[in-house]
Amino acid sequence: MPDGIIPILGLNIWETIYMTLASTLIAYAIGLPLGIILVITDKDGIQPRPVPNSIINVIVNIFRSIPFLILLIMLIPFTRAIMGKAYGSTATIVPLTIAAAPFIARMVESSIKEVDRGVIEAAQSMGATVKQIIFKVLIPEAKPSLIVGATISVTTVLGYSAMAGICGGGGLGAIAINYGYYRYQANVMIVTVILIVVLVQIFQAVGMHISRKGDKRL
């Protein structure tokens, strides 16, 4: 192992966590409303709106179908325009967010769709408005599933963040590529891979625990 790698690894673990959580959080700010809109504007939803529904669907599908690495490169000018630079962990938040938001919209959509139609109908029969149904029925009832979705999203974004290392993204992925790929230091790469696996395990375990603990159906 090269000298001084330990503090570098420490810094990059932090960068990875920072990129992952910040991007997931911002992506949720976009994906959560989109996912909910997709469900309620669906033809069987509580407020069918075919046109906005298909527009959102198409946009989500387009972004979902571009491989992350290509999206990352395509977005370099955009990232630079927003962040002033296209490298480093903070700048990487931009492509990560744009890649994660449509993914999250789909995760949210599937969670919200799990809410029993009958419960929604009961709320309607009690005179609940669309807004009340969203905030008092759909989100709380889907909460355990939404948390599972968030866990999957976080681990997916963590995987993307490692890929971002290939074009100066920072974090553990950058270490693995710079030391393992460019400098043939396989041992450093193995250590970073283990660290990434450990991080995924931690996120997964915490997410599942929170979801299960909060689920009153269990």
Place this chain on the structure above:
Amino acid sequence: MSNPASTENKSIISIEHLVKTFETKNGPITALNDINLDIKEGEIFGIIGMSGAGKSTLVRCINLLEKPTEGKITFDGMDLVSLSDNDLNQARKSMGMIFQQFNLLMQRNALGNVLFPLEISSVPKDKAVEKAKELLKLVDLEDRMYSYPKQLSGGQKQRVAIARALATNPKVLLCDEATSALDPKTTRSILSLLKEINQKLGITIIVITHEMKVIEEICTRVAIIDESKIAEIGDVKDIFTHPKSPAANRLVYPEGEKIPENFDESTHYLRIIFDGRSSYEPILANMILDCNETVNIFYANSRNIDGNAVGEIVIQLPNDAQRAEKIKNYLEGKGINIEVFDNFTDREEGDINA
């Protein structure tokens, strides 16, 4: 409104020329065809029909969960179809609804479920909690208010649903197959709770069911819905004693007519109709003792509706005309509805000689 009978003539819900069609890939399907109903304040009104007859669609049209294709629904003087979304939501707060699958919020406990309608009506928290607890007491679930639906039995879940439906002081309670997922014992306890609510709170109740038992147990009037139309409508007692339409006959005699296989052309039969007047008197036993005649019971179908015996017994009359006359006179003397006929299969067309 302690006595629901006193307000019997005022209409609370009226349905006029209601038509509901669903668009499907194979063309439109008519679920309801020209339904006319008038539901009186304070009554327990039953709507019965086989699966697919359209009864669930009908109840869902009453609170506009299904939008009628044609027709008018008036609730408490309001023309529901013409209301704005906002006004409709307000009107719905005066119409509670309970469901076959209870439809409780799974992530809220019993108290939280009852609080839900109060929250969406912006009732202050402390008042709402007080009201919710009061309602859980009414449905006998005070001790389970912090239990989640998962921890409750079917009957308890339906009680929570009833408490929830009553939270906004509705005028009407719609019950869509509310006891169909429950065992017979629990069904009875839920039905008696509904009856109690009707009597104590004066709430009009509309019961949708496919079970005649449910209608017998609590309803005053019933509409029989068959093939998207109302086949028959009237007092429960009348429909049980004299079902007119084929649909009503199918429901009152679910196993079909029991026609004796080797019946004798020369034999006369007597049909004794129990219409509720003579419920607690052992009519047949007394007749046998008083006339000193043994009789052969050919067919019997009677049940207890609201404390009254309703149904019929068909007995074989003695061939001797004098002895037969004696039995007839005895029963007529007791003011019992009887009907004599020769052919057992005639009974559907037979007029009743009271």
